[in-house]
Amino acid sequence: MATMWKEWEKTLNFYPEEYRNAYSRAKKAGEVLWREPDPQVGQTPKEVIWTKNKAKLYRYVPKKEQTHRVPLLLIYALINKPYIMDLTPGNSLVEYLVGRGFDVYMLDWGEFGPEDSHLKFDDIVFDYIAKAVKKVLRHSKSEDISLLGYCMGGTLTSIYAALHPNMPIRNLIFLTSPFDFSETGLYGKFLDERYFNLDKAVDTLGNIPPEMIDFGNKMLKPITNFFGPYVTLVDRSDNQRFVESWKLVQKWVGDGIQFPGEAYRQWIGEFYQKNKLVKGELTIRGRQVNLSDIRANMLNISASRDHIAAPCQVEALMDRVSSTDKEYVCIPTGHMSIVYGPTAVKTTYPTIGDWLEKRSH
Numbered sequence: 001m002a003t004m005w006k007e008w009e010k011t012l013n014f015y016p017e018e019y020r021n022a023y024s025r026a027k028k029a030g031e032v033l034w035r036e037p038d039p040q041v042g043q044t045p046k047e048v049i050w051t052k053n054k055a056k057l058y059r060y061v062p063k064k065e066q067t068h069r070v071p072l073l074l075i076y077a078l079i080n081k082p083y084i085m086d087l088t089p090g091n092s093l094v095e096y097l098v099g100r101g102f103d104v105y106m107l108d109w110g111e112f113g114p115e116d117s118h119l120k121f122d123d124i125v126f127d128y129i130a131k132a133v134k135k136v137l138r139h140s141k142s143e144d145i146s147l148l149g150y151c152m153g154g155t156l157t158s159i160y161a162a163l164h165p166n167m168p169i170r171n172l173i174f175l176t177s178p179f180d181f182s183e184t185g186l187y188g189k190f191l192d193e194r195y196f197n198l199d200k201a202v203d204t205l206g207n208i209p210p211e212m213i214d215f216g217n218k219m220l221k222p223i224t225n226f227f228g229p230y231v232t233l234v235d236r237s238d239n240q241r242f243v244e245s246w247k248l249v250q251k252w253v254g255d256g257i258q259f260p261g262e263a264y265r266q267w268i269g270e271f272y273q274k275n276k277l278v279k280g281e282l283t284i285r286g287r288q289v290n291l292s293d294i295r296a297n298m299l300n301i302s303a304s305r306d307h308i309a310a311p312c313q314v315e316a317l318m319d320r321v322s323s324t325d326k327e328y329v330c331i332p333t334g335h336m337s338i339v340y341g342p343t344a345v346k347t348t349y350p351t352i353g354d355w356l357e358k359r360s361h
């Protein structure tokens with residue numbers, strides 16, 4: 001078979017140059033997809049300082065003497081993996097913050113299994129986030145802490161902060177985190193309780209498989225999301241820098257984890273379908289979540305081209321907290337490129353770093 005292809009390739013010399021170039025790009029794209037190894041991710045040096053179930057609490061090794069007293073804990077969503085915030089050297093929010101002298105920690109949920117299907121937001125907030133915060137305070141020997149929540153991780157962080165008003169939370173940073181679910185675009189159509197049988201899905205599947213979550217996200221823009229990445233790869237496969245970036249992004253997109261069934265039941269039923277958080281109707285372990293109980297300094301960042309957490313969903317938090325020092329920023333980028341890519345490096349990272357630096361002494 002290989003000999004046959006080599007003989008066929010010799011005939012390319014009889015075709016116009018643009019045909020030969022197109023074939024070369026398509027061949028290179030095939031090698032990227034099927035032969036080249038996966039790229040390395042999450043390379044900023046770190047150590048595990050605490051574990052619970054599958055979760056790990058990392059502390060990143062300082063590159064220089066820490067210049068900011070208040071430690072920072074990063075919290076990501078219950079889907080995909082948090083290394084999107086530490087994707088590759090030179091394009092890593094974690095690396096950037098460590099380089100600026102912050103004491104950086106991250107809560108990694110690990111990979112949930114069938115035995116974790118019972119986990120609810122109640123457990124995540126009280127048994128994981130709350131304990132991780134205490135571990136960071138103890139390990140850093142600090143009297144205060146800063147929290148950064150990305151995507152659903154920010155929604156979870158807001159719930160934790162509202163339910164723990166007496167904890168020494170100095171700063172809160174929310175990165176494309178949805179709070180108001182009254183306008184969720186196509187998500188709202190897909191998840192409308194008249195058409196989507198939430199209980200049947202959870203009761204049947206237990207945990208929600210990552211493929212189901214990924215399919216739903218791609219259905220928001222089906223042509224672009226299903227075919228666009230591969231068409232672009234073929235068109236630009238002769239650009240090695242683009243290929244390396246493409247491989248990193250696709251590795252993360254395809255590296256999903258199971259969503260614990262009971263937490264998913266809450267996420268869809270109480271947030272998307274009933275919008276309980278901003279209405280003040282959400283209860284976690286019998287306690288009502290009042291966003292007005294949040295008083296920490298707050299930076300709330302949205303992405304103008306975000307189709308997962310639209311700016312209106314993010315900005316809605318601003319009028320519901322009691323913080324006196326609060327700022328809303330909308331960056332012209334998308335949900336993932338808010339933390340990876342040229343805009344992230346040039347705009348997102350400095351926006352977070354500069355704001356946090358002034359409030360971490």
